[in-house]
Amino acid sequence: PDDRGHLRITAAVGRCRRAANIWHSWRRSFTLTRVFSLSVCQILPKGVVSVIGPASSPASGSTISHICGEKEIPHVKIGPEETPKLPYLRFASVTLYPSNEDLSLAIGSILRSFGYPTTSLICAKAECLLRLEELVHRFLISRETLSVRMLDDSLDPTPLLKEIRDDKVATIIIDANASISYHILRKANELGMTSAFYKYILTTMDFPLLRLDDVVGDQSNIVGFSMLNTSHSFYLEFIRSLNLSWREGCDISPYPGPALSSALMFDAVHVVVSAVRELNRSQEIGVKPLSCTTPLIWQHGTSLMNYLRMVEYDGLTGHIEFNSKGQRTNYTLKILEKHPAGHKEIGTWYSNNTLAMNSTSLDLNASETLANKTLIVTTILENPYVMRKSNYQDYRGNDQYEGFCVDMLRELADILKFSFRIKLVDDGLYGAPEPNGSWTGMVGELINRKADLAVAGFTITSEREKVIDFSKPFMTLGISILYRVHLGRKPGYFSFLDPFSPAVWLFMLLAYLAVSCVLFLAARLSPYEWYNPHPCLRERRDVLENQYTLGNSLWFPVGGFMQQGSEIMPRALSTRCVSGVWWAFTLIIISSYTANLAAFLTVQRMEVPIESPDDLADQTNIQYGTIHGGSTMTFFMNSRYQTYQRMWNYMYSKQPSVFVKSTEEGIARVLNSKYAFLMESTMNEYYRSLNCNLTQIGGLLDTKGYGIGMPLGSPFRDEITLGILQLQESNRLEILKRRWWEGGQCPKEEDHRAKGLGMENIGGIFVVLICGLIIAVFVAIMEFVWSTRRSAETDEVNLHHHHPPLPLSSSSSCPAPGLNLSPDTSVGHPPVCVCVCVCVCVCVCVMSLEMIMTLRHSSLI
Incomplete structure (x- = not known):
């Protein structure tokens, strides 16, 4: 720094030497500058005409101004104005540096041009608000207008930049020196905050020194100020002289231009020389030793100060002129913008608070439309949103892809008259924040301006909304649980027996036999069940019969059980009690059987071990996870709901990892293992339509939407949103969804219409019917054979005893007199024990078969 300061003084003195031959004036100035590193009180005894500087320390400048004021030695300031501002002194200094008020007005004018x-x-320093007091007065500090953030002692701007990004503030003022400003911009670039939709205004006057190409891209919008007059005749020679000390170690200068302090020092020497020259024409200037400890002053100081305020000069920093307070006036500040080819002048601010702006990339045309533009669309392969065609090798460009989002893009392009080019995201991710603040996936490509749109199953989240813009959602959905279907055993031919367990059927059989026996015994014991079947025959009045034979005792409960009744009517109170109890028993049994049979045959029951997220969180037998880096993962990570927090802790700590890289990988894990996949409901619905072995568990865990992503501040967001609304109003989005979601083989789960019963449900009852018919035919044959045999025996007996046939009266209800009827003379039947044994055997066979089928299906399950 000392060498560069010496060089700029030498250049200024050489320039003055060529301008005028006043050796004593410029020689004293030169001497003062060489000893500037000493304290002011140490150089006063050597004789001082003027003090120039310092360039960087406002506090030191204030002290020097006070000492010079006491000794009436002119002080020329070339550094920023001190804060807080000192009251105006009688013997004040002059300053070549723009005042804080002018800097605030210039920044305010630029903000006004931005709307x-x-x-x-x-702010890098605490006095920032005092330095930009005028700006704060014009723009009241609030979240909606101007927010202020202060760098801490570590000078790490990352937390502040993240806050600004989260607040979606696109215009940022950096009040710091050149090196700190460079550091802040480098961190902003790492956070993706140097895209075309961020605007930075730097207050440092050394903006031309910054090599911004090293930290930001060509799309960055960075504005700064410059006072350098590059059209000055001595400008190029001045730059060469400043770079002399760097030529030995460097091929090129590390600075793209001169520091403002160098140019101000150059102009300050010219101002002092000009004033001394004018003063020397009217009076002889002499210097004398002074001391800080004596009250002596320099007798020519006041006169030289007056001449300094009257100097008008066009120097390296533009036009130089002072007002009555020694402040610079009638000058201009060039407004520069970072440009790929260097810094580009985009406007001029005049000290009378007038701004003249040229056309600039900062002026985003609000009326700019999508018509006739070609947009780069980043996306990710995800069924059914974006897919490659089966023969995509035969196509080029957008024709390689198909899906819901591709069709929607074509619809939007037709409405808004733009074209697009599909580009798959490089890392195959939707987008998640990194520890350093940058973003991956499609979000990162939007932030870095590698794409104009992101179209996919792209979930709108608050975290993403902070760094990019979204259109209105084109699809509403939520998080759901996908699991494989685990059906109960398939219905068998004897599934009509399922409403009751084998034990119940066995006890029912025993109850039937018990009731038959009790009924038989009660009827035999009760005298009221014995009656005379032929009351018209006096000679047979003592012959009594009982209707509850063993066969009738077995048949009566069957009729009651089948709710069909029988021709047998109980007479005694005891038999009626048995009948009533049996009928009540059968009423309950038949009602229970009917209710259970309807449930078993019309509802396909699924054996699902989980029915809700709470069931999933309370168990560890079934693993569960989601796509790594997706919005579903972010939802669980940021959730404050206790159940979802437990689920996140499980997923985060589970080893091996339960996260998957793609939806296809998650579906495969669901089908091949005990794994539940947490995914968006629309994807759940799509894959369930393709694979009938998949099902959704419970309802939705949240509600959100898919939207089209755009860089922050995109001028096309409103147009895209309007296009989506038009598609929704015309029902085109619903038509597209039905096209891509309803092509599966599985029926809709929402269809609750009753389904017809198949033979696999009630085929067994036909088997029972056939078996019953076969038994009936077999018994009928036995009865026929038995009856034929008994008839032959009866005919043989009648021939031996010569019994004449007895005529029957057709008009009488009683047999003819003299006929002796008894139970032994009636037509015989096969032994009842045979029928009982057959029935018992059939029942046992059926129950055995049912038990075998039950055990077989149980082993399969």
Whole structure:
């Protein structure tokens, strides 16, 4: 720094030497500059005409101004104005540096040209608000207008930049020196905050020194100020002289231009020389030793100060002129913008608070439309949103892809008259924040301006909304649980027996036999069940019969059980009690059987071990996870709901990892293992339509939407949103969804219409019917054979005893007199024991078969 300061003084003195031959004036100035590193009180005894500087320390400048004022030695300031501002002194200094008020007015003019956007101010020092007091007065500090953030002692701007990004503030003022400003911009680039939709205004006057190409891209919008007059005749020679000390170690200068302090020092020497020259024409200037400890002053100081305020000069920093307070006036500040080819002048601010702006990339045309533009669309392969065609090798460009989002893009392009080019995201991710603040996936490509749109199953989240813009959602959905179907055993031919367990059927059989026996015994014991079947025959009045034979005792409960009744009517109170109890028993049994049979045959029951997220969180037998880096993962990570927090802790700590890289991998894990996949409901619905072995568990865990992503501040967001609304109003989005979601083989789960019963449900009852018919035919044959045999025996007996046939009266209800009827003379039947044995054997066979089928299906399950 000392060498460069010496060089700029030498250049200024050489320039003055060529301008005028006043050796004593410029020689004293040169001497003063060489000893500037000493304290002011140490150089006063050597004789001082003027003090120039310092360039960087406002506090030191204030002290020097006070000492010079006491000794009436002119002080020429070339550094920033001190804060807080000192009251105006009688013997004041002059300053070549723009005042804080002018700097605030210049920044305010630029903000006004931007349309007064929401702005954030980053301060490197505490006196920032005092320095930009006028700006704060014009833009009241609030979240909607101007927010202020202060760098801490570590000078790490990352937390402040993240806050600004989260608040979606696109205009940022950095009040810091050149090196700190460079550091802040480098961190902003790492956070993806140097895209075309962020605007930075730097207050440092050394903006031309910054090599911004090293830290930001070509799309960055960074504005700064410059006072350098590059059209000055001595400008190029001045730069060469400043770079002399760097030529030995460097091939090129490390600075793209001169520091403002160098140019101000150059102009300050010219101002002092000019004033001394003018003063020397009217009076002889002499210097004398002074001391800080004596009250002596320099007798020519006041006169030289007056001449200094009257100097008008066009120097390296533009036009130089002072007002009555020694402040610079009638000058201009060039407004520069970072440009790929260097810094480009985009406007001029005049000290009378007038701004003249040229056309600039900062002026985003609000009326700019999508018509006739070609947009780069980043996306990710995900069924059914974006898929490659089966023969995509035969196509080029957008024709390789198909799916819901591709069709929607074509619809939007037709409405808004734009074209697009599909580009798959490089890392195959939707987008998640990194520890350093940058973003991966499609979000990162939007932030870095590698794409104009992101179209996919792209979930709108608050975290993503902070760094990019979204359109209105084109699809509403939520998180759901996908699991494989685990059906109960298939219905068998004897599934009509399922409503009751084998034990119940066995006890029912025993109850039937018990009731038959009790009924038989009660009827035999009760005298009221014995009656005379032929009351018209006096000679047979003593012959009594009982209707509850063993066969009738077995048949009566059957009729009651089948709710068909029988021709047998109980007479005694005891038999009626048995009948009533049996009928009540059968009423309950038949009602229970009917209810259970309807449930078993019309509802396909699934054996699912989980029915809700709470069931999933309370068990560890079934693993569960989601796509790594997706919005579902972010939802569980940021959730404050206790159940979802437990689920996140399980997924985060589970080893091996339960996260998957793609939906296809998650579906495969669901089908091949005990794994539940947490995914969006629309994807759940799509894959369930393709694979009938998949099902959804419970309802939705949240509600959200898919939207089209765009860089922050994109001028096309409103147009895209309007296009989506038009598609929704015309029902085109619903038509597209039905096209891509309803092509599966599985029926809709929402269809609750009753389904017809198949033979696999009730085929067994036909088997029973056939078996019953076969038994009936077999018994009928036995009865026929038995009856034929008995008839032959009866005919043989009648021939031996010569019994004449007895005529029957057709008009009488009683047999003819003299006929002796008894139970032994009636037509015989096969032994009842045979029928009982057959029935018992059939029942036992059926029950045995049912038990075998039950055990077989149980082993399969």
